[in-house]
Amino acid sequence: MKRPAFARGMWVVSGLLWLAAMGVGFALLTRHALTPGATQEAPPQWPQAAQPPRAEGRPTLVMLAHPRCPCTRASLGELAVVMEHARGRLDARVLFLRPEGTSGDWTQGPLWRAAAAIPGVRVLADEGGTQAHLFGAVTSGHSLLYDAEGRLRFSGGLTAARGHRGDNPGRDAVEALLREAGGSGGTSEHAVYGCALEEPPGVRATNTP
Amino acid sequence: MKLSEDVSGPTVALKERAVLLFREHLGAVRRRTDRLFAGLMLAQWAFGILVALFVAPYGWEGKDGAPHAHVYAALFLGAALTVFPIALARWRPGDAATRHGVALAQMLWSSLLIHLTGGRVETHFHVFVSLAFLALYRDPWVLLSATGATIADHIIRGFLWPESVYGVVDPEWWRFLEHAFWVGILDMVLLHAGRGMRREMREVAVRRAELELAREREEEKSAALDRALRELSGFQEHLIRVEKLAAVGQLAASVGHELRNPLAAVRNAHAYLSRRLSRDVIGAADDPRVPQFLGVMERELGACAKIISDLLDFARERPPALQPCPLRPLVDEAIGVVPPREGVRIINEVPESLPVPSLDKEQFRQVLVNLVQNAVEAMPTGRTGQVSVLAEGQDAGPWAIRVIDDGAGIPPDVLPKIFEPLFTTKTRGTGLGLAIVANMVQRHGGTISVRSEAGRGSEFHIHLPATAAAQAA
Numbered sequence: 001m002k003r004p005a006f007a008r009g010m011w012v013v014s015g016l017l018w019l020a021a022m023g024v025g026f027a028l029l030t031r032h033a034l035t036p037g038a039t040q041e042a043p044p045q046w047p048q049a050a051q052p053p054r055a056e057g058r059p060t061l062v063m064l065a066h067p068r069c070p071c072t073r074a075s076l077g078e079l080a081v082v083m084e085h086a087r088g089r090l091d092a093r094v095l096f097l098r099p100e101g102t103s104g105d106w107t108q109g110p111l112w113r114a115a116a117a118i119p120g121v122r123v124l125a126d127e128g129g130t131q132a133h134l135f136g137a138v139t140s141g142h143s144l145l146y147d148a149e150g151r152l153r154f155s156g157g158l159t160a161a162r163g164h165r166g167d168n169p170g171r172d173a174v175e176a177l178l179r180e181a182g183g184s185g186g187t188s189e190h191a192v193y194g195c196a197l198e199e200p201p202g203v204r205a206t207n208t209p
Numbered sequence: 210m211k212l213s214e215d216v217s218g219p220t221v222a223l224k225e226r227a228v229l230l231f232r233e234h235l236g237a238v239r240r241r242t243d244r245l246f247a248g249l250m251l252a253q254w255a256f257g258i259l260v261a262l263f264v265a266p267y268g269w270e271g272k273d274g275a276p277h278a279h280v281y282a283a284l285f286l287g288a289a290l291t292v293f294p295i296a297l298a299r300w301r302p303g304d305a306a307t308r309h310g311v312a313l314a315q316m317l318w319s320s321l322l323i324h325l326t327g328g329r330v331e332t333h334f335h336v337f338v339s340l341a342f343l344a345l346y347r348d349p350w351v352l353l354s355a356t357g358a359t360i361a362d363h364i365i366r367g368f369l370w371p372e373s374v375y376g377v378v379d380p381e382w383w384r385f386l387e388h389a390f391w392v393g394i395l396d397m398v399l400l401h402a403g404r405g406m407r408r409e410m411r412e413v414a415v416r417r418a419e420l421e422l423a424r425e426r427e428e429e430k431s432a433a434l435d436r437a438l439r440e441l442s443g444f445q446e447h448l449i450r451v452e453k454l455a456a457v458g459q460l461a462a463s464v465g466h467e468l469r470n471p472l473a474a475v476r477n478a479h480a481y482l483s484r485r486l487s488r489d490v491i492g493a494a495d496d497p498r499v500p501q502f503l504g505v506m507e508r509e510l511g512a513c514a515k516i517i518s519d520l521l522d523f524a525r526e527r528p529p530a531l532q533p534c535p536l537r538p539l540v541d542e543a544i545g546v547v548p549p550r551e552g553v554r555i556i557n558e559v560p561e562s563l564p565v566p567s568l569d570k571e572q573f574r575q576v577l578v579n580l581v582q583n584a585v586e587a588m589p590t591g592r593t594g595q596v597s598v599l600a601e602g603q604d605a606g607p608w609a610i611r612v613i614d615d616g617a618g619i620p621p622d623v624l625p626k627i628f629e630p631l632f633t634t635k636t637r638g639t640g641l642g643l644a645i646v647a648n649m650v651q652r653h654g655g656t657i658s659v660r661s662e663a664g665r666g667s668e669f670h671i672h673l674p675a676t677a678a679a680q681a682a
């Protein structure tokens with residue numbers, strides 16, 4: 001039996017609308033994944049007030065992380081790759097945010113344990129986000145590399161999208177700087193993909209989860 | 210030309226039927242695969258939501274958490290991905306558009322799941338599994354649609370966000386070709402398998418068509434056979450009617466013949482008595498021939514009554530009224546009815562201790578009377594002889610009753626006809642006696658047979674089934 005033309009037309013229109021909806025949906029998803037978090041200017045020299053103090057004579061990498069941000073798992077994975085390639089030449093520490101009014105359990109979750117499992121990485125709690133504020137980090141996964149003289153050489157994220165592991169310019173830049181072994185070039189800056197570490201009105205507007 | 214029509218006619222019909230069956234089967238397979246994918250879509254939706262909740266349940270701003278964008282994507286984008294192919298499978302099952310819609314949705318599910326798992330390499334295998342599932346449609350064009358969607362996805366994402374599909378930031382421009390090559394290899398394997406499946410389906414369709422054709426032919430033959438049987442049955446009924454009419458005619462002739470002689474004797478006797486009584490009624494009392502003729506009349510009328518009684522016994526189809534019936538007294542009763550004959554001894558050899566069978570007493574007495582009387586009459590005139598009645602049987606076993614004489618025996622040419630109605634070798638007989646016996650034994654579920662040797666006698670053997678004894682127990 002011949003299907004009525006009207007019904008066929010409805011199916012064709014529905015199919016086209018469905019395809020358009022799929023296109024829009026995947027575009028939004030991609031845009032979300034590729035939208036970086038907010039960044040602020042990092043101190044060009046190692047802040048004296050930073051705790052613990054940097055290791056003298058060695059480059060130091062600091063990652064400010066949110067203990068519950070799902071995107072940060074990818075950042076920690078990339079940090080593990082960096083540490084493996086650095087072969088002990090890098091002093092790294094991950095400072096997990098511990099907001100006021102939260103318990104130790106809130107901070108010391110799976111991400112804390114994942115970071116602690118990376119050889120050569122010290123894991124510390126950032127009480128009230130003071131260290132993040134000191135380093136100018138407002139997005140989880142923000143990493144800063146200071147050279148042996150305490151000069152800022154890298155500021156940004158180690159992933160190329162939210163929650164996605166894999167080769168990316170940030171990690172390549174850090175590894176290149178480590179291979180440089182004491183060069184005096186400028187600072188490399190990269191986008192950071194992760195959750196917001198704090199909630200200033202300006203940050204909230206752009207750093208949606 | 211007639212020959213070619215005969216040969217090509219069924220062949221063309223067979224091919225057309227095979228094509229129809231193949232299409233029906235393929236349609237059924239594709240509708241079933243549509244339903245499979247409808248279920249698979251729902252399962253993938255649930256899986257996608259679980260993955261989102263497990264991998265990225267919340268996004269955070271400080272200590273404030275809110276459902277992650279992936280959760281919304283799994284819920285709403287997943288719902289949109291699921292609903293449309295399900296609607297196609299529900300309302301347009303088996304359509305080509307449904308298959309292609311399902312293929313497109315399935316490949317988009319691969320993209321979504323890859324995204325929800327953070328681009329894990331392992332999730333890329335979903336693409337290959339999806340292609341394998343889509344091969345169930347046995348439609349190469351569906352694989353082409355799915356492969357086209359995958360290649361398009363690789364090209365677009367390779368341009369916008371190469372890391373999500375290739376794992377590197379700056380891949381070579383031809384990198385999508387490498388992925389397409391491996392997908393193409395899988396397509397080739399699946400196409401080959403699909404072609405094999407379609408070929409098998411065609412072979413099955415041809416065999417089914419042949420089977421149907423053979424069945425139709427068998428049914429035609431069966432119908433022709435039924436028609437022939439009905440015609441044969443009609444002829445048989447006609448023959449039976451004709452035989453019955455012939456039997457009635459023969460019976461009428463036989464009865465007429467048998468009744469004519471006694472009636473003629475009665476008429477002669479009656480005529481004499483009428484004349485004698487009309488001449489001198491008082492003197493007739495002293496005439497010695499009056500009682501003689503009266504005796505003739507009585508005897509001949511008795512013979513007439515016997516003929517008519519035999520006829521009624523043969524014609525009546527009364528089912529036996531079974532009741533426990535001791536055999537030895539029954540044999541004594543039958544022997545008492547048979548007119549004695551000089552020189553012929555009748556012996557009842559039925560044991561006293563014999564179990565009691567269930568029989569119709571009246572019918573079986575008639576059986577025994579006829580057999581014993583025949584045995585007595587079979588004795589040649591002027592010779593002594595003996596008739597014995599024997600019986601044996603057990604509670605649970607079959608029964609045998611034998612009537613044995615040492616008379617003249619039955620000639621071999623006569624033996625096969627003795628149980629036929631109206632067959633007789635006696636000068637005065639209806640030919641119904643043994644026919645009545647056989648009829649009554651059969652009504653009891655038994656059989657009767659005879660063994661005879663010229664000059665040495667005969668033995669009639671009645672065989673009764675075990676049920677007779679069992680019912681009497």
